[in-house]
Amino acid sequence: MLSRRFLSKLLSPNGAKNFKRSLAIGSKIPELTKDRYPVRRGEFAILNKEHLQFFTDLLGTQRVVTDPAECESYNIDWIRSVRGYSTCILKPKTTEEVSKILSFCNDHRIAVCPQGGNTGLVGGSVPVFDEVVLNTALMNQIYDINDTSGVLICQAGCVLENLDTALAERGLMMPLDLGAKGSCHLGGNVSTNAGGLRLLRYGNLHGSVLGLEAVKADGQIVDLLSTLKKDNTGFHLKHLFIGSEGALGIVTKIAIQCPAKPKAVNLAFLGLNSFENILKVLTQAKRDLGEVLASCEMIDESTLEVCTDNLKLKSPISNFPFYMLIETHGSNNEHDQEKLNGFLEDVMGNGLVLDGTVTNEPSKMKNIWDLRERITEGFIQDGYVFKYDVSLPIENFYSLVPEMRQRLANDEEVVRISGYGHLGDGNVHFQVSCRQFSQNILNKIEPFVYEFTSKLRGSISAEHGIGFRKPKYVHYSKSAESIVIMKQLKEMFDPNGILNPYKVIPN
Template structure:
């Protein structure tokens, strides 16, 4: 790693894989039950009984039907401990056919089902609200094919994102998607939520990269949309109904995804800036001067970085500044990339836009820097309780939520910090208010104002985390009544009994 103040030399080295992301709970305490914390009523679904459990055991065997309360607990709580259900049954199918039989039976008997992958979601979409049966895809982890000519990967939905990246690396490829939770999240969950992540600026979103899927409808019907073609213009593109619908229309069981060549040259710069105005100017120059090699452009404010350096005891390679940017380049020619990055960094330093920074191409040091970005949510949990929001805003207004809420919640004794960070390159900010413990008073000061504010700026109330349980009633701030009505019609057509991931995504 090289530290610079006025001049910088840049070296390039192929980036090593990120180490597995490991979440550490702040404490063993559990949140209130969702039904007690939020105004929600259980729908008229069947209560699980012996006949249901016997069917599941006959189908899967006793080892893949979990009913022990202690073991079920982890499947009932989201990983930021914001919501909690009380399911008494977790099912672990291995095949599409088993998923089909489970859903067919549950549909016939009006048993509600909550699909769950790695349970890394942040809006309560992957855990039960009440006592829904959890359908966990962790045993569906087979990679069927990696075509190193076309770059197409075919796998089951329960494959862990980082495991896929490791398998692809042997073929000179990598996933177009990169997330902080890569060591835990499942590709089926990524597809079902249309996850964005750190590489979207360069490689696009999953609507573009997913070539085909296989899914099971709530009535058990298997839908084979597992195309591996980049161009297939025959009728409606039904796969897109399942990408981002958060398991409300069907359970994704297999995925065909177009993967990208693993870059031969990777560099990472971590820089400090005095103002958000400078951040915008550096972003503009990065797009202009780095062009085709610009892969990621992230922003972190000073208070967010303190979550990692204070709560998690991580070390920042540069002193404290009001704002920071991570700028990563991917290319195929070291000399070419070094020249472009060197010229860009020298320019922003000489013009005073950047005050300080560090550049590295050493895998271990790159990981240390990325930890300052990827482990932020983990660090926030140690503050106590975090109200976390994921919105898209016009780039000029990217950071505007933070000062607005610092004024709105000023002097509240339970507030620990109000901060913002996120995917500057695509306008997606992660805004959070952390406090000592859950407070309904603080919640009511934040919601619905945060969504009203976002709507006034023509933004989106959900950039990449989805709607889940936390946001259905606020969808009106991003979607027209006509759009919501069409989505409800689709839900009724696919799932007339409403058994699949109920209480999620759509307004009641």
């Protein structure tokens, strides 16, 4: 079956199959973060020979990367928005090694940037200055998959897609799915509380992570690796490490609850002419598809163009102002199809949906999902992208886009202003792309976007986190009191502030 192996590449109009998020060779290198942003280096040690000797004694020369060319990809985030200048990348394999590294760094005041697949979108996964990068890529062991309970236990550096593949053989799947699945590490997902495309159905990581193991800044290993669904003994400490972006500790192991892989998956791609109709279709989808509804995404016309024009992907239907993707997961395809077809006939019949397609063929579903999952990649070709990830009340979901189009109507630097996102979760990804970075445009967007979001009681970071880019805006979504508690916790877990400095916590 020689042809089958090449088919995905040849036949898929949407190109390469196992797309990985990594820096394109020869692409433009961003300005150093320290030069572009007003940020001052902390009172951390500058790496010297003795430090490096300790690391190579611990890990050997192969797992301590110091070659400048090799270090570069660890210093730049994949959307090329920030760049650090670390000269030392560490690749531990075990929790004990992570512990020894942190203990040493804590004693010597060496700043550390924890890094997984480096697919973050807020500059959280790369150093700001010369922090030592602790990369989890070699911590990729799967310890156990329990067929009955559906609990997976693994190391933090396992790539999400590899876990999904391993689980598929046992009739299970990961509770989360995101565009970066081919590169992102589960440890990074947990540390940033990644959301993704299935959250609507399977909930967020605070629910599905049953336990974890983390290493504190002083090297202390905190074993919270419970596999229990219910465990009300004392404070629920694991939640502190979920979504704290490596500021309180480095997650090294995870126990996660995995749902059964659905026997039936159907995907519809719909074209609509207004956002009002999108809301009506969402309401009807929740009512008519109920328990089988797994994803409900929306893409506006301008966003889809980054896939069709920049990436040359093929859209199944002609152009419409708005598109929706609706996926169902169920255990019986006949039942699901009956529900979905009834729903689709209805929304076509009453004119809410103007055109669309529906399929349960894996190859076609993959090509359609590419139109959603490769948007971030497509935007990079526009030039520089100002990306925002906000939660808004559902009726205001799309309101940022027209507002910003008005605000930037006369700016010729702007290539595109558009929105797409997790409609079912009220989480919109909003972006303004320019041919290159522009301080003028940035000043017109920020803090306006945050003020606008705050006024509507939305969240200024729904799922991407705070990272380097947003600490000073946290107050738009968090009260002064809660920021004080965040600082107190940081002080307690990492008194020397060596873990992921300049990020997450406002000054």
